[in-house]
Amino acid sequence: MNLYDFEDQIPSRIIDRGYDYWLEGRVMIESEHESTYRFIAEGSEQYEVIVTLTGIDIEDSSCDCPYTKEHCKHEVAAYFLLREKVATPSNRNVRQQLQKLKKQQLIDLLVGLANDPELYPRIARSFDTSRKSFTQVIKEMRRRFSDKFPMFELDYTSLSNFQSFVDARVSDVLIVQDHEMRLKQGIALMLGMSDYDFEELSEMSLETANELDPAICSAINMLSNDVVYLELLDLLKSVDTWNWADLHLEILKSLTFEMKDGLDVLRTYIETYSETEADDHEVEELEVLLRIIEKRSDS
Structure with a gap:
């Protein structure tokens, strides 16, 4: 049993209770020695959980609570916490390790990973230069979401798996080499998440938008393609961006400086959005963008 499959190995009623326990912040890492973790679980009494990893x-794994069967809710809560704190790799740490490798070592590593039938499709997508429309890319992304998480079946017990799935999709976007495809896949990912009307996803959506922000905006800055920009604006008109408002604003900033022939369309979009949906903070920033567009149009 490991930190990614324990939910399949333990009765669902214990998983549900442990998940709630973890979600409420009632289990904390007290100490760590090598790969053994000691937790304090708080409830009507305090219990000690000890987990050793390889x-x-x-x-x-053990807990000193009165529960006598194999795994208790306190242990399960500790597993969720460990998966969050220990098993999820830091993008920064991975980048630092990769930067130490020489070119041939990186090639050998990539070729080795490509031999894994589960990883190869993700690696292949990073070099995808096909000119799919936003509609096609979004349709594919939504299908991947719905195949893995049917719309009305997402609940607390599957939220962690949903997070892992989204993290994997973010990684897919970040390694895409083609600027246009990186932009389209990043937007498609945000729309795929937005399809799920589940309150607990709001914070996840914000975090995902923050992770994708540099990749999406750098793609816009590198494209110099008003056809794609206009396609993006048409898409933004038809979707709700409330749960990634900051990313939406950053996209508009990038378009303000990069669009050429489509500045009038961008101006109309910003004016409409400012009057109907923007909050006070956004209105101030949008007014600045409108002034920049006016100067660019006059020059």
């Missing part, structure tokens, strides 16, 4: 495998 990599992501759970080698040993």
Whole structure:
């Protein structure tokens, strides 16, 4: 049993209770020695949970609560916390390690990963230069979401798996080499998440938008393609961006400086958005963008 499959190995009623326990912040790491973690679980009484890992495998686990069966809710809460704190790799740490490798070492690493049938499709997509429309890319992304998480079946017990799925999709977007495809896949990912009307996803959507912001905006800055920009604006007119408002604003900033022939369309979009949907903070920034567009149009 490991930190990614324990939900399939333990009765669902214990998983549900442990998940709630973790979500409420009632389990905390007290100490760590090598790969053994000691937790304090707070409830009507305090209980001690001890978990020993080998990599992501759970080698040993115990709790001093009265529950006598194999795994208790306190242990499950500790597993959720460990998966969040230990098993999820830091993008920064991975980047630092990769930067130490020489070119041939990176090639050998990539070729080795490509031999994994589960990883190869993700690697292949990073070099995708096909000229798919926004509509096609969004349709594909929504299908991937719905195949994995049917719309009305997402609940607390599957939220962690949903997060892992989204994290993997973010990684897919970040390694795409083609600017246009990186932009389209990033937007498609945000729309795929937005399809789920689940309150607990709001914070996840904000975090995902923050992660994608540099990749999406750099793609806009590098494209110099008003046809794609106009296609993006048409798309933004028809979707709700409330749960990624900051990213939406950054997209408009990038378009303000990069669009050429489509500045009138951008001006109309910003004016409409400012009057109907923007909050006070956004209105101030949008007014600045409108002034920049006016100067660019006059020059």
